[in-house]
Amino acid sequence: MRILFLADVFGSAGRHAVEERLPGLREELGIDFCVVNGENVADGRGITPKLADKILAAGADVVTLGNHVWARDEIGPYLATSERVIRPANVALGSPGRALAVAPAVDGTPVSVVNVLGSLFLDVARGMFEVLDDIVEEARKKAKVVIVDFHAEATSEKVAVARWLDGKVTAVIGTHTHVQTSDARVQPGGTAAITDAGMTGPHDSVIGVEADLAIRRMRTGMPVRFRPAESGVRLEGVVVDCGADGRATAIEALRVALP
Numbered sequence: 001m002r003i004l005f006l007a008d009v010f011g012s013a014g015r016h017a018v019e020e021r022l023p024g025l026r027e028e029l030g031i032d033f034c035v036v037n038g039e040n041v042a043d044g045r046g047i048t049p050k051l052a053d054k055i056l057a058a059g060a061d062v063v064t065l066g067n068h069v070w071a072r073d074e075i076g077p078y079l080a081t082s083e084r085v086i087r088p089a090n091v092a093l094g095s096p097g098r099a100l101a102v103a104p105a106v107d108g109t110p111v112s113v114v115n116v117l118g119s120l121f122l123d124v125a126r127g128m129f130e131v132l133d134d135i136v137e138e139a140r141k142k143a144k145v146v147i148v149d150f151h152a153e154a155t156s157e158k159v160a161v162a163r164w165l166d167g168k169v170t171a172v173i174g175t176h177t178h179v180q181t182s183d184a185r186v187q188p189g190g191t192a193a194i195t196d197a198g199m200t201g202p203h204d205s206v207i208g209v210e211a212d213l214a215i216r217r218m219r220t221g222m223p224v225r226f227r228p229a230e231s232g233v234r235l236e237g238v239v240v241d242c243g244a245d246g247r248a249t250a251i252e253a254l255r256v257a258l259p
């Protein structure tokens with residue numbers, strides 16, 4: 001099975017890139033299942049029901065989120081009923097939505113997708129290791145192929161979680177930092193991993209935001225309203241190959257520049 005994971009889709013430039021290129025990419029690359037991280041789709045922070053539906057309609061089988069999950073008020077009720085748009089497992093107890101989606105690949109094989117937030121340098125309601133094993137266990141009961149979107153800031157934590165889950169899941173895909181790392185690898189136990197899959201969005205920016213605005217806020221420490229940038233758009237992510245047993249056989253970083 002061949003799985004495409006598109007990293008953090010940022011703003012309308014990122015979303016348009018997904019709508020324009022994902023159907024063709026699925027075809028060209030022979031993709032059986034596609035996961036898209038959509039936590040920055042709504043102007044760089046969060047997602048709305050309408051935008052989530054657009055990403056699904058463009059060819060995502062499952063949409064994952066991250067630390068900006070609650071940035072838009074209207075997403076709570078949507079997540080409460082959605083089976084394909086998931087939020088991190090370690091949000092506050094009782095929050096709407098689920099952290100595990102199980103959806104069929106093209107040939108009907110079930111694929112589990114899990115979303116977890118890192119604990120380091122992020123404001124999390126519950127520590128990541130408090131929830132990780134249980135959600136992974138649940139995912140493994142439902143499918144042999146298990147994809148973990150580990151949405152985290154710290155490289156050390158992302159590498160540690162990839163090692164901890166080696167042999168237990170098909171892939172641990174790091175998201176959140178928006179800069180693709182050069183460490184895509186299949187670990188000895190058969191779990192593919194990358195520290196960060198990158199960003200699907202405007203790379204002529206500071207991780208998606210108009211550079212001038214991001215720099216001004218950093219230089220002055222004063223509030224500056226961020227606007228998503230628009231140019232230098234690339235789709236970034238990874239393509240993971242795995243067997244029917246769920247063991248990864250290959251992982252390759254993907255970078256597709258839009259003309």
Ligand SMILES: [Fe+2]
Pocket residue numbers: 039066067068151175176
């Ligand atoms: Fe994030």
